[in-house]
Amino acid sequence: MVGASWAPLVSAPDIGRLTPEQTVNLQAVSYTTTPARGDRIGTITLPTLDLNWPIYEGTTGAELSQGVGHFIDSVLPGIRDNTVLSGHRTTVFGRLGELAEGDLIHVGTSAGEFTYQVREFRIVPRTSLDVIVPTTTAVLTITTCYPFYSLIQTTEAFIVSADLVASQLTPE
Secondary structure (H helix, E strand, O other), rough: OOOOOOOOOHHHHHHOOOHHHHHHHOOEEEEEEEEOOOEEEEEEEHHHEEEEEEEOOOOOHHHHHHOOEEEOOOOOOOOOOOOEEEOOOOOOOOOOOOOOOOOOOEEEEEEEEEEEEEEEEEEEEEOOOOOOOOOOOEEEEEEEOOOOOOOOOOOOOEEEEEEEEEEEEEEO
């Protein structure tokens, strides 16, 4: 993980003016090892909600009981394509609906610090696979069950889509 000396490549006021096309090639991201299921791979921070959660490799009950899970068949954070993170609405992502378009999401991993900007929200059937499709730009997709405060098992998922707008890589 990167320490407190992290600084974005772009200043916060400039982030809102960048398009995904302008930012996807900020720097080439590489991971030195492939994480194993259950490994802690990073941290996700939602500054506007004052939330910070660990990210684990995998989305089984074991990983999701500890924090946020990284969908194994998606790319790791910061890489050009679709990074998919999931969490329970009853624990880590119960306040996800309070995010707004334009809010920033920070993801820290062994490869660096990555800042994403929220682009859109969707509600889809929980069985929908269109949230894990490949993308041509670096995208973060966050999923959780919906509605947030339902007392029964839900059939829908709340999806947050965010675009990579800044990255600071860990020196090798």
